[in-house]
Amino acid sequence: MLRRMSTEAPSIALKLKVVLGKIQVASEKRPEALQYATPLLVAVSKTKGLDMVMEAYDAGQRHFGENYVQELDEKGHDIELLDHCEDIKWHFIGRLQRNKVAKLLGVPNLYMIETVDNERLAKAVNDTWGKLNKPGPIKCMAQVNSSGEESKSGCTPDSAVELVRYIKENCPHLDLAGLMTIGSYDHDPKSGINPDFETLVKVREDVCKALSIPTEKLDLSMGMSGDYEQAIEMGSTIVRIGSTIFGSRNTxxxxxxxxxxxxxxxxxxxxxxxxxxxxxxxxxxxxxxxxxxx
CATH class of the missing domain: 1.20.5 (Single alpha-helices involved in coiled-coils or other helix-helix interfaces)
Structure with a gap:
């Protein structure tokens, strides 16, 4: 007897389970020197409804990424979400303009800003966070434009050391967690190693050497839905995955x-x-x- 095939789409919980399984497999393929941390999954929920965020939260996901300050502000202040997702952790992963800093830092449960790409922005975030009298510094990452594309934000690879130095020496209200890149969307993982990942790995080596920072103390946020497994194998400790988890349906x-x-x-x-x-x-x-x- 033939069993009828189900046409029902996989649940967010199931897709999360699959992604986490692939993250684990990819992390086990890394060299021993890179086995010090299990990669963190940031579920990118931009343009996704609150119901989808809460469904992922109920499945155990805690870290979520948003690209727009306005959208994150609306989601972060939503009463139902605040009540349902008490320990949600928001990552801001979009281009941040200085005139939006105060609004972003007012979002409840803001965990990390991954896109600090210049000294003026770092100073603005540092000064604003300091005025809020929070119990500790806000986590941030220095964004590097590894592909050199004009459409991408980020400091140049050559200026990353100085940006990190500035943050560590002049921004007491910022806790520098690592380096982040978006990279080119055109690279096909099947064609070989992503040069953007190679660039960010090299930048971390340069930063760690110049500033005497242990490698394991500087995270790498690189890899998205189409290439996160390769990114992890190359040393990524944070991957940002959206459509693979939430699908293409948007609000x-x-x-x-x-x-x-x-x-x-x-x-x-x-x-x-x-x-x-x-x-x-x-x-x-x-x-x-x-x-x-x-």
Whole structure:
């Protein structure tokens, strides 16, 4: 007798279990020198509804990543989520503008800012956090533009040592956790080692040597849905995974989030001519508007 195949999509809990299993397998393939920590999974919940966040939380997930300050502010202050997810830990993984720092730091359960990419931003976050009289420093990462693409934020690999030095010596309210990169979206893991991962590993070596930091004290946040296993094998200690866990279904972005996306696009392309900036804004805003409920 033939068994009828189920057409029901796998639950978020099941997909989390699969991802965590693959993370474990990939981590066991690393050299012994990199076996000091189990990689942390950050579930990227941008444009996903609160119901999906809470479903993942109920399955045991605690660390979540958001790209837009406005969206994170709305989710982080939601009464139902605050009551349901008492120990949720938010990672901000999008481009952060200095005029959004105060709003971001006011989000309950903010755990880490992974995208500090220059000294002025580091100072703004440090000074603002200090004024809030929190019990300890806020965790952060120095973002490195490993691919050299103009559309990506991050300091250059050559300037990473000085950025980390500045944070450690001048920002007492920041707890530098490590280095982060987004990398190029065009690389196919099947074609070989991702050069962006190689770059970030090399940057960590340079930073640790220059500032006498033990390797295991500087995390690497690299690897997303399509390449996280390779990233882990190369030493990543934080992976950011969204669609593999939550699928492609999205909520409609708020007008404030659309405006923030436009500001980000304009900020990323500040060195381009005005017409090119306008095209970048239109492109990013158009992409977000397409994120509607199926």
């Amino acid at each position: 409609v972005p708020s007008q404030a989030t659309l405006e923030e996306a436009a500001e980000q696009a304009k900020g990323q392309d500040k060195d381009l001519d005005k017409s090119t900036q306008e095209e970048a804004v239109k492109s990013q805003t158009s992409q977000l508007k397409k994120l509607s409920v199926d």
